[in-house]
Amino acid sequence: MERRETSVATILDGKEIAGLIREEAKSDLDVLDQHGIKLKLTVVLVGDDPASATYVRSKERVAGEVGLDSEIIRLQSDTTQAELLGIVDRLNQDDSVDGILVQLPLPKHIDEDAVLDKISPEKDVDGFHPISVGRNVSGMKGAVWPCTPAGIMKMLRLKGIETEGRHAVVVGRSNIVGKPMAMLLLEANATVSMCHSRTKDLAAITKQADILVVAVGRANMITSEHVKQGAVVIDVGMNRVDGKLTGDVDFASVEPVASAITPVPGGVGRLTVATLMLNTLKLGATRRKQYELIQR
CATH class of the missing domain: 3.40.50.10860 (Leucine Dehydrogenase, chain A, domain 1)
Structure with missing residues (x-):
């Protein structure tokens, strides 16, 4: 078996990041409020x-x-x-x-x-409408990305985790998380691989990841044998096991290998609602032709 060095991973605290996102939304909403x-x-x-x-x-x-x-x-x-x-x-x-x-x-x-x-795509805060998807994929303005992957990208930026030139692997291909997550990482200049339930020799691909995002809905599916030393691991899974909430990543085995990791609970789930506020803000300000007041 491959020998792994023990590391102390940074815990990516969803409560902290969600608080920062809410502060940004409140600041921008205050600006708009000052303009009536x-x-x-x-x-x-x-x-x-x-x-x-x-x-x-x-x-x-x-x-x-x-x-x-x-x-x-x-x-x-x-x-x-x-x-x-x-x-x-x-x-x-x-x-x-x-x-x-x-x-x-x-x-x-x-x-x-x-x-x-x-x-209406102009009010689609979830980013699920086909027109919203098309606008995002083609690089057009006027749409927002689904809240969970958008929140993850916000977290990476706020924590100073570099994406450009890094290999990102997304496990899961849903329209809500997997596909938009891959597109956002690609937009951020990562080299992206996508895996799913039919992927052969999953570990051979996930162990190449500098950034590993897992959203498959299978409790503890990803273990230390799937993760490269020093990888950033983002666990989107929310599964009930014996009455307890657990992720798609076996936290106990992966945390010593990763450089940073999200816990479940207390990780990505907290970002989604906070990002919804930013999505509403962006669409509302754009629709009212006031986006320049809050553009960052």
Whole structure:
């Protein structure tokens, strides 16, 4: 077995980074407020899924902390697709609303794609609309990236972790995390490899990574044998094992190998809601033609 030196990894504290992101959002919202501009985020929650309800309460709380107006539209689980589409259309037309988020998952009788496609790209704070995806991939302005990968990139920048010229490996190919994560790393001048459930000899590829991002939804899938000495390891996984939240990375075995690593809980998950505030800010200021007031 390959001998590995023991290192002390930097723990990338999601609470700390999320706090910095919230401070940035609050600062910019204060600037807009001084110019008489108040932005608003509307979240639509259908049904009574406990996890979704928790996420929505978190979004409402953080919006209040940074000075962003928020509205929660709570609908019964038997709400029809036509009714939901009508609500989204009304929000599209409401000039006071700057960001629209329909909380997923939706009840099984509702077509998620149809609902997400209905959201105006100019108010698509999740960055899921096909037009938003196309704008981002082609390098056009006017769209935001999905919150989790955007939050990860913000964390790398704030912690001074260099991406240019480094080999980044993304494990997972979802439209929400894996694919946009790879594009953002590529945009930041990393050399990017993507792996997934069909990848053969996964460890042979992940051990090449200077930056390893894991988002597959399999508890403790990545161990020390998958990680190069000194790699930065970003764990996006959130899995319940024996009632406890754990990531896709076996933290105990990987932490001595990595130079920096995110914990679960307390890592990437905290960044998503904070980044949602920045996405709403960017879309709202752009739509109101005031983005130059906050452009960094």
